[in-house]
Amino acid sequence: MSGLSAEAGERKLLGAYDLHVHTNMSDGDLALEEVVAIAAERGVTLGISDHMSTRNPARMVATEAQLRRYLEAVSAAPVFLAGEFCWCDSFPTHMPAELLDQLDYRIGSNHGFALPDGTMGSPWWDTLPAPWTDRAQEVMEHMVANLCDLVRDMPVDIIAHSTFMPAAFLTTDPDPDVWWTEEREDRYVEALASSTVALEISNRYRLPHDRVLRKAKQAGVRFSLGSDGHTREQVAQLGWAVETATRIGITDADLFVPEQRR
């Protein structure tokens, strides 16, 4: 026990924990030791949350052997041990439960969402493919439904960068309120509130927007701050996230705080 949890009672939590960080064990630029050193300089406690997914085996923890190596390496470092799982991938269902149970917490991410024609939509779409080309509002509707299903059904503690939208939407209409309508926000916040999943404030993507955060705070949803750092510049940087949380009135009591299991 390195005392990560014991420290929690003695200092302010908001801004002290970066719970979404990548290393070169998935698609990050830096080795675990480098990430740990940067966070120490910046006075931030890390949760290492590399990608665990079969979607890109070369750049993600994709096999049981890789998962075992990852657990061994990260558990030896003074950090929380976590993983980022794709909503659109079945990796955890193929892994022994006793390995996944070693994680201090799990992040779930909408890196792809189910569409009713059996294909996957992508939050990173610059243009919408056929047959969705002129049906952006329908795609948004399916994306929001997937987010609600994710927080209800996926065994995770945090949902990352969840309100991120395809650039294709904003090319159609740059007003974000046309996409994240109040009704959709309310539906998503209700799903979050009836779950135990914390809503990530992403320093990298500068999300979610204030209105949905205010509704989530009002509904008693918990929050988590993450850099989603992949580079030296990003890791343990939480300035925007702290500023945003403070503006919304989010305090230590509203935060998801992991417990170290080992």
Ligand SMILES: [Zn+2]
């Ligand atoms: Zn992600």
Ligand SMILES: [Zn+2]
């Ligand atoms: Zn990430």
